[in-house]
Amino acid sequence: MSRSAPVVPACALALLTLASTACGGGVVGTPGGSGLGDPYFPKAGNDGYDVTHYGLTLDYVPETEHLTGTAEITATATQDLSALNLDFEGLDVESVTVDTERARWNRTGQELTVRPPHDLDDQDTFRITVRYSGTPETITDPDGSEEGWLPTEDGALALGEPTGSMAWFPGNHHPSDKAAYDIEVTVPKGLHAVSNGELTNETTRDGRTTFTWHSAEPMPSHAATLAVGRYDISRTTVADDLPAYTAVDPRQTKASREVLGRLPEIMEWAEDNFGPYPFSSTxxxxxxxxxTDYALETQNRPVFPGAPDTELLVHELAHQWYGDSVSPKTWRDMWLNEGFATYAEWLWQEDHDGESAQEIFDQLYAGDYYDDPEDNEAIWAFPPGKPTDAAHISDPPVYVRGAMVLHKIRETVGDDTFYEIIQGWAATHRHGNADTDDFTAYVERQAPDQDFTPVWEEWLYGEGRPDQP
Structure with a gap:
């Protein structure tokens, strides 16, 4: 859908074309790219600008599944721009402005193309405001899992990995463009709206309650979440007065009590192993x-389908360092998220009278860790550093064999240097992005006397099971 434009002189129309040209014949600006060329999700994200802040004002009516939203997107142009794209799936666009002036726009698939009334110069800071409404969509991933907007019995749950956030707000939906967020959500009185960061305000008027959430630290859009429903809320502090906010479906409260009671212990252990916690709440x-049928490392407070066991809670909290703070440059680098979080589970077991990481590694290599032989074989389907395609970025090689790569590094350098590496990696790329080449180069710099060639060639990028464990 697009808005009709008033009749304007031909010279002015030139400024609205996809390759804007000044009346004198010189190029004024060019459109930003409609995708970043991610190896697995090439249309995800957009080129030509960098988002610094999302301000979302939302109103949701669960009975009708109707969402009304305003997204104020503050960004900086990274080139001279005549047009730019936002990722946005479903939902009806009502108006678009750029710096308070109405802008032309049109939609094709997930692309919302915005043409500012005047070209934007390289390094200009600007604000796009999109007003929209409708019934948000549930998006099916290439692997068959569902994300985006998931209606629930008493509300809704928004999950975004890898591309689902575009179902409930427009934006630059690729992990390489992180931003701060302010999310204000109004829902019927009696329901809660839980999101990322810290709850800064809660007010009720005329039978509806508004919750305001603030996330100061940069966040990739796939880690943004919104949960609307009835919850038992707990506000406590852990690990040197770090605020902890938990929201539990009342039917899960009893089953969750014991594992959530270990949150202070887990956070203290995680900081000892991974370094200072990178966010202002948990x-x-x-x-x-x-x-939903999967857990997800949404920033500050991960989402779980029912009460998690301790290892799953450890896994998703470890992602706050590896995946949320240090985010992948592309979806090819998923093993840097999942391999680290899986290895965190092994370290937790090792430190809490369970099997050692070495014992787990040996059983996996021998093919007798899982009860089902097919599960043991699945970890060798492809190398963790190069998943087969978009449908396989969450498959066992990314998680389990990714963790085995980390264990091979640990074997190579010893415990002291290994912990220096994983803590230094989290500190060096705190609130940033990194890829596999960045990681392998970092490891080699921290242990220049060691030869990591077998680790990279056989375990990270090699096909099948390596000959030697």
């Missing part, structure tokens, strides 16, 4: 098992 959102 917590969890625990839904019912029929609301």
């Amino acid at each position: 917590g969890a959102i625990i839904e019912r098992e029929d609301d």
Whole structure:
């Protein structure tokens, strides 16, 4: 859908074309790219600008599944721009402005193309405001899992990895463009709206309650979440007065009590192993098992389908360092998220009277870790550093064999240097992005006397099971 434009002189129309040209014949600006060329999701994200802040004002009516939204997107142009794209799926666009002036726009698939009334110069800071409404869509991933906007019995759950956030707000939806967020959500009185960061305000008027959430630290859009429903809320502090906010579906409260009681212990252990916590709050959102079928490392407070066990809570909290603070440059680098979080589970077991990481590694290599032989074989389907395609970025090689890569590094350098590496990696790229080449180069700099060639060639990029464990 696009808005009709008033009749304007031909010279002015030239400024609205996809390759804007000044009346004197010189190029004024060019459109930003409609995708970043991610190896697995090439249309995700957009080129030509960098988002610094999202201000979302949302109103949701669960009975009708109707969402009304205003997205104020503050960004900086990284080139002279005549047009730019936002990722946005479904939902009806009502108006678009750039710096308070109405802008032309049109939609094709997930692309919302915005043409500012005047070209934007390289390094200009600008604000796009998009007003929209409708019934948000549930998006099916290439692997068959569902994300985006998931209606629940008493509200909704928004999950974004890898591309689902475009179902509930327009933006630059690729992990390489991180931003701060302010999210204001109005829902019927009696429901809660839980999101990322810190709850800064809660007010009720005329039978509806507005919750305001602030996330100061940069966040990739896939780690943004919104949970609307009835929850038992707990506000505590952990690890040197770090605020912890947990929201638990009442039917999961009893089952979750024991594991959430270990949150202070887990956070203290994680900081000892991974370094200072990178965010200003922590917590969890625990839904019912029929609301979603997977856990996700949404920033500050991961989401769980029912009460998690301790290892799953450790896994998703480890992602706050590896995946949320240090985010991948592309979706090819998923093993840097999942391999680290899986290895965190092994380290937790090792430190809490369970099997050692070496014992887990040996069983996996021998093919007798899982009860099902097919599960043991699945970890060798492809190298973790190069998933087969978009449908396989969350498959066992990315998680398990990714963790085995880290264990091979640990074997190579010893415990002291290994912990220096994983803590230094989290500190060096705190609130940033990194890829596999960045990681391998970092490891080699920290242990220049060691030869990592077998680790990279056989374990990270090699096909099949390496000959030697």
